[in-house]
Amino acid sequence: MHEPKRTRPSPWREFLFAGMVASYAALSVVAYTDYPREPGPELSARQRTGLEVWRRHNCQVCHQIHGFGGFLGPDLTNLVDEDREDEEFASILTEGYGSMPALHLSPEDQRAVLAFLRAMNRTGRSQPRPNAAKKPVPPMKHWKALMEEGASEAPSDRVRRGADLVTSSACGACHVPLMQGFQRAPDLTRAALDRSPGAIGPILAGGRRVMPSYDFTPEQVGQIADFLEWCARNRAELVRRNDAMLQRDGLSWKDLPWWEYR
Numbered sequence: 001m002h003e004p005k006r007t008r009p010s011p012w013r014e015f016l017f018a019g020m021v022a023s024y025a026a027l028s029v030v031a032y033t034d035y036p037r038e039p040g041p042e043l044s045a046r047q048r049t050g051l052e053v054w055r056r057h058n059c060q061v062c063h064q065i066h067g068f069g070g071f072l073g074p075d076l077t078n079l080v081d082e083d084r085e086d087e088e089f090a091s092i093l094t095e096g097y098g099s100m101p102a103l104h105l106s107p108e109d110q111r112a113v114l115a116f117l118r119a120m121n122r123t124g125r126s127q128p129r130p131n132a133a134k135k136p137v138p139p140m141k142h143w144k145a146l147m148e149e150g151a152s153e154a155p156s157d158r159v160r161r162g163a164d165l166v167t168s169s170a171c172g173a174c175h176v177p178l179m180q181g182f183q184r185a186p187d188l189t190r191a192a193l194d195r196s197p198g199a200i201g202p203i204l205a206g207g208r209r210v211m212p213s214y215d216f217t218p219e220q221v222g223q224i225a226d227f228l229e230w231c232a233r234n235r236a237e238l239v240r241r242n243d244a245m246l247q248r249d250g251l252s253w254k255d256l257p258w259w260e261y262r
């Protein structure tokens, strides 16, 4: 009789199993010990009333604070800051809009819940907004402001006049400098674009899709072309100055939350 030869299972399985058990234990420790835990913000009496309003109306079912909550409505952590007036939110908190229900909050409750949201805003940034401007420039004035930030190539008089025309014609309402703008208006400084007066003249005179038509003299078209060309030539430098002017936050991977990102 032959005894079937017994082979010992190879040890890597045991290692793998031990590794998985250890990971499970470690994960449990991480998940159930909330360390180091920062104390929550101290709430004033009004802010605390606001928290009660927040709970009574179940705002968190639809809204998030620091990413936690329902996703029907927007994250409200950083919506209400010191610059925003309570009145701006009065109609939203009374009549609602879109999928936000009409909650008919009393003026007292509105002030309280907004005070609570202001306190939340001070606890930090909820969603990283890479490239969001901390100091935005009004769209109509953006091109001019950008030119005034300067570049090593000083703008000529024609370039300056072009910037004035672009500003007074409100091109910035759609064309955001150095990027694609609203209504999918293209970046007018990108390399491939033909900015010669011969190319942009007919576009300005005839309009395009949502872009209106303009009554510019050939001289003015030339100035606009010169201005856009100056922007394109100095693009790299202008991008840097623009970011500094707007105080843009760069993207930092460590700011990305591990919860749903949108």
Ligand code: HEC
Residues within 6 Å of the ligand: 053, 054, 057, 058, 059, 060, 061, 062, 063, 072, 073, 074, 076, 079, 089, 092, 097, 098, 099, 100, 101, 103, 113
């Ligand atoms: C049933 C879900 C729901 C509840 C409950 C709810 N909201 Fe909303 N809320 C929304 C939605 C959805 C929007 C966005 C509306 C839209 O864009 O159509 C919104 C918008 C808002 C806005 C405007 C956001 C902006 O970007 O301008 C504020 C402020 C707001 N809600 C506050 C509250 C507060 C405070 C409560 C509780 C007292 C609350 N909401 C309860 C769904 C809800």
Ligand code: HEC
Residues within 6 Å of the ligand: 165, 166, 169, 170, 171, 172, 173, 174, 175, 183, 184, 185, 186, 188, 193, 200, 203, 204, 208, 209, 210, 211, 212, 214, 224
């Ligand atoms: C209401 C929004 C709006 C305004 C205001 C506007 N534009 Fe436009 N512009 C657009 C859109 C959208 C397009 C792209 C049209 C298309 O899809 O072909 C465009 C296209 C252009 C193009 C052609 C770009 C290409 O890729 O060929 C030039 C040049 C241009 N705009 C310059 C200007 C200038 C200069 C002004 C101000 C005098 C101006 N635009 C004002 C929306 C606008």
